[in-house]
Amino acid sequence: xxxxxxxxxxxxxxxxxxxxxxxxxxxxxxxxxxxxxxxxxxxxxxxxxxxxxxxxxxxxxxxxxxxxxxxxxxxxxxxxxxxxxxxxxxxxxxxxxxxxxxxxxxxxxxxxxxxxxxxxxxxxxxxxxxxxxxxxxxxxxxxxxxxxxxxxxxxxxxxxxxxxxxxxxxxxxxxxxxxxxxxxxxxxxxxxxxxxxxxxxxxxxxxxxxxxxxxxxxxxxxxxxxxxxxxxxxxxxxxxxxxxxxxxxxxxxxxxxxxxxxxxxxxxxxxxxxxxxxxxxxxxxxxxxxxxxxxxxxxxxxxxxxxxxxxxxxxxxxxxxxxxxxxxxxxxxxxxxxxxxxxxxxxxxxxxxxxxxxxxxxxxxxxxxxxxxxxxxxxxxxxxxxxxxxxxxxxxxxxxxxxxxxxxxxxxxxxxxxxxxx
Amino acid sequence: xxxxxxxxxxxxxxxxxxxxxxxxxxxxxxxxxxxxxxxxxxxxxxxxxxxxxxxxxxxxxxxxxxxxxxxxxxxxxxxxxxxxxxxxxxxxxxxxxxxxxxxxxxxxxxxxxxxxxxxxxxxxxxxxxxxxxxxxxxxxxxxxxxxxxxxxxxxxxxxxxxxxxxxxxxxxxxxxxxxxxxxxxxxxxx
Ligand code: HEM
Ligand code: FES
Numbered sequence: 001x002x003x004x005x006x007x008x009x010x011x012x013x014x015x016x017x018x019x020x021x022x023x024x025x026x027x028x029x030x031x032x033x034x035x036x037x038x039x040x041x042x043x044x045x046x047x048x049x050x051x052x053x054x055x056x057x058x059x060x061x062x063x064x065x066x067x068x069x070x071x072x073x074x075x076x077x078x079x080x081x082x083x084x085x086x087x088x089x090x091x092x093x094x095x096x097x098x099x100x101x102x103x104x105x106x107x108x109x110x111x112x113x114x115x116x117x118x119x120x121x122x123x124x125x126x127x128x129x130x131x132x133x134x135x136x137x138x139x140x141x142x143x144x145x146x147x148x149x150x151x152x153x154x155x156x157x158x159x160x161x162x163x164x165x166x167x168x169x170x171x172x173x174x175x176x177x178x179x180x181x182x183x184x185x186x187x188x189x190x191x192x193x194x195x196x197x198x199x200x201x202x203x204x205x206x207x208x209x210x211x212x213x214x215x216x217x218x219x220x221x222x223x224x225x226x227x228x229x230x231x232x233x234x235x236x237x238x239x240x241x242x243x244x245x246x247x248x249x250x251x252x253x254x255x256x257x258x259x260x261x262x263x264x265x266x267x268x269x270x271x272x273x274x275x276x277x278x279x280x281x282x283x284x285x286x287x288x289x290x291x292x293x294x295x296x297x298x299x300x301x302x303x304x305x306x307x308x309x310x311x312x313x314x315x316x317x318x319x320x321x322x323x324x325x326x327x328x329x330x331x332x333x334x335x336x337x338x339x340x341x342x343x344x345x346x347x348x349x350x351x352x353x354x355x356x357x358x359x360x361x362x363x364x365x366x367x368x369x370x371x372x373x374x375x376x377x378x379x380x381x382x383x384x385x386x387x388x389x390x391x392x393x394x395x396x397x398x399x400x401x402x403x404x405x406x407x408x409x410x411x412x413x414x415x416x417x418x419x420x421x422x
Numbered sequence: 423x424x425x426x427x428x429x430x431x432x433x434x435x436x437x438x439x440x441x442x443x444x445x446x447x448x449x450x451x452x453x454x455x456x457x458x459x460x461x462x463x464x465x466x467x468x469x470x471x472x473x474x475x476x477x478x479x480x481x482x483x484x485x486x487x488x489x490x491x492x493x494x495x496x497x498x499x500x501x502x503x504x505x506x507x508x509x510x511x512x513x514x515x516x517x518x519x520x521x522x523x524x525x526x527x528x529x530x531x532x533x534x535x536x537x538x539x540x541x542x543x544x545x546x547x548x549x550x551x552x553x554x555x556x557x558x559x560x561x562x563x564x565x566x567x568x569x570x571x572x573x574x575x576x577x578x579x580x581x582x583x584x585x586x587x588x589x590x591x592x593x594x595x596x597x598x599x600x601x602x603x604x605x606x607x608x609x610x611x612x
Contacts, residue, residue: 156555160576163554178470182479184504184549192473279499279506281555283575299577304552304593360577 030216035234036241037222039399043117044220044241045248046110051208052249053103058201060096061145068148070194072187075150076275094264095256100142101267102256104290107135116342118330119221125322127214132318134207139291139315141200144193146288147185151272156285158185158193164298167308184278225330226395233399284359292356293349297375299360300368310372317379324379326387329395337390338383345378484612486604489543497560499548502611506548506556507599508572509609512583517541519570520584530595534584537598545609546585547599550574552592557581572596 007018007025018024067086069078082089111131114120120128147158162179166172181188219228228234235241259266267289271282287295298311317324332339352371358364485502487509492498497510510516520534538544550557552574558564559572559581567573567580569588574581579590586595601611 160553160555163552166554178474180475181473182475182504186479186504188476188479278504279501279556281576285555285576299591302591304591307591 031242032236032238034216034237035219035228035231036237037220037228037233037399038235038240039222039224040220040241040244041223042244042248043109043113044222045245045252046106046113048245049106049248049252050103050110052252053099053106054201054204054208056099057096057103058205060092060099061198061201063092064096065198068194070148070191072150072190072276075148075190079149091260094260096145097268098256098259098264100145100288101290102252102259103138104142106252107138108290111135112346114221115345116332117221117223118225118325118327118332120322121325121328121330122322123218124214124221127211127218128322129319130207130211130214132315134204134211135318136315137200137204137207141197141204142288142290144197144200146272147190147193148197149272150190150276152274152276152280152282153269153272153285155185155276155278156281157287158189160285161287162189164308164311167305169305186278221330222399223331224333224396224399226399229398229400286357289353289357292354293352294356296352296356296368297372299356300365300372310376314372314375317376321379321383325383327383327390327392328387329392334393334395335386335390336393338386341378341382341386344374348374348378482612484610486608486610488608490607494542499560500611502547502599507611508544508546508548508560508585508596510544510560512542512544516544516570516583520582520586523582529587530593532584532586532595537584537586537595539601539603543609544583544585545598545601545611546596548572548596550576550579550592551587551594551596552577552579552590557596 004019005022005025007015007022008028009015009018009024014024064082067078067082067089069075079093082093084090086092114128114131143157143161147154162176162185165175165179168175177183179189180186181192222228269286269288274282286292294311294314297314298307301307301310327335327338329335332342348371351367352375355364355368355371360368482503485500485507487498487500489509489511492509492511494511495513495516497508499506499508501507512520517534525531525533535541537546548556548560553576555574555576557572557574557579559566565573565575567588569580569582571583571585572581573579574590574592577591579592580588581592581596582588584595585598587593599611601609604610
């Protein structure tokens with residue numbers, strides 16, 4: 001193992017570096033030659049999009065931090081200064097603000113892709129778990145970021161969410177005081193939230209790295225949910241998927257730009273342009289849209305601790321999903337019974353989000369309760385049971401078989417030959 | 423590779439683990455690990471502790487409130503430790519309503535007498551014990567809830583004229599801060 005790396009790089013400078021630090025070789029192996037199932041659909045764009053989005057958040061965030069002041073007396077005004085006085089400050093802030101929303105849109109689609117095509121199943125359990133860790137870190141980051149502009153929603157959102165911890169018996173109150181660094185959300189809270197809001201995205205970068213390493217060990221899943229049987233089932237990542245990802249990226253950037261330039265405050269809440277006032281709670285507190293389904297689950301139970309446990313449970317259940325779903329078949333394409341339950345689940349998540357935005361009264365309480373019940377039933381009852389009783393449709397012989405309309409193993413084998421040369 | 427191949431021949435096999443040499447090694451490993459754990463704990467503690475309220479936050483001066491200008495039925499809100507404190511000059515009706523309920527019907531049973539020092543002055547921290555919103559009911563035009571006291575709009579908690587939780591998700595009555603009557607018309611909170 002000792003000695004220079006045997007480099008295949010042509011360029012002498014790159015080669016010189018590669019022999020001593022074989023990062024070019026590694027990139028070539030993992031991002032150019034990397035054999036990838038040839039049947040990806042556009043849902044496989046969202047991992048790459050999430051990565052780009054993370055970079056956008058970090059770059060815009062660093063530039064915002066050059067002008068932002070994390071002090072209760074100045075925070076609101078410093079953000080207004082960014083909007084009015086700083087050159088292109090409005091652009092950088094609107095990109096950061098809407099970037100958070102785009103990030104969650106992308107990641108939610110990415111997660112539902114995994115749920116539909118069974119990407120969490122063996123051998124990709126750890127890959128999935130790392131993804132759930134990223135989701136948790138993202139939620140913490142976005143929550144603390146929303147506190148920074150120190151508007152009314154910032155302040156009261158922070159108050160309500162940190163108070164969740166007071167639901168825990170005995171230690172609850174001390175945890176909340178510890179989180180606040182005082183007896184209410186105040187300057188010490190704002191300071192530490194800024195510090196952590198700066199830190200967590202870099203932790204996310206670290207976990208994303210592990211996520212990708214794990215992906216490159218198991219290889220990607222694909223819409224059929226069956227493993228590639230050989231080189232005839234795969235194509236090199238570059239140029240096939242680099243170009244497909246680039247196309248997806250363009251669409252994503254168009255949507256992103258539309259939000260930033262035409263409706264930058266649509267996804268936000270007007271009350272956050274009122275400076276924080278610890279003496280007046282806004283009549284209707286709502287979190288950012290991406291937290292609404294979880295907020296609905298929190299309010300579905302009249303008991304404080306119960307609501308908090310269910311809300312945390314709704315994410316934690318994802319960690320054990322690989323062991324809850326007992327079906328050996330990955331893709332919902334071949335699961336006639338599970339598929340309608342999946343779509344019901346997706347609809348319920350949207351309905352929960354809607355209920356979370358409504359006042360917790362009357363019909364909305366019932367809707368939240370039914371939705372919450374289904375949310376947990378799906379993971380804890382439906383998926384475990386279906387795997388046992390469902391008769392899946394026959395899986396195709398290989399990825400090539402249905403793509404080439406061969407239908408049978410002989411045709412697929414024959415058709416695969418020319419592919420191998422490519 | 424080499425280690426794995428030679429390990430059996432150097433006697434870790436069956437009886438090895440009961441030999442005196444192994445026991446001593448185990449003991450050393452255990453004590454080392456324990457010392458390391460204590461060390462890590464000792465280093466982490468100051469960092470955790472640094473996030474708790476600092477001396478300056480703890481030393482925040484207590485607040486004095488002059489009660490004289492508050493007429494019967496009126497409420498005022500003052501700031502103490504970054505939180506609103508409600509002071510209400512209760513009417514005879516308020517006090518009677520607070521005393522008339524049977525304690526066993528309350529989610530958090532507490533007699534009105536245990537929550538006030540002088541029946542007409544109710545002093546409480548104006549923070550909903552559910553998730554910390556400021557309940558409505560201080561201004562004459564506010565919604566006061568179904569029990570004539572305070573109403574928290576965040577998730578619908580109703581408090582009575584003694585600030586006790588009557589209906590909704592809040593688990594406890596509104597907290598009563600420490601305060602003393604400096605004289606008949608002045609209180610010091612904290
Ligand atoms: C995972 C990536 C990130 C997410 C999801 C995120 C999310 C957010 C959100 C939702 C806001 C509130 C925007 C508003 O309503 O004004 C915000 C504000 C802010 N963020 Fe981030 N952020 C991320 C990364 C970063 C990074 C890496 C930095 C610094 C290096 C940063 C610095 C800031 C600053 C200074 C503000 C306050 C200015 C403002 O409110 O626009 N963010 N962030
Ligand atoms: S914070 Fe008052 S009811 Fe939830």
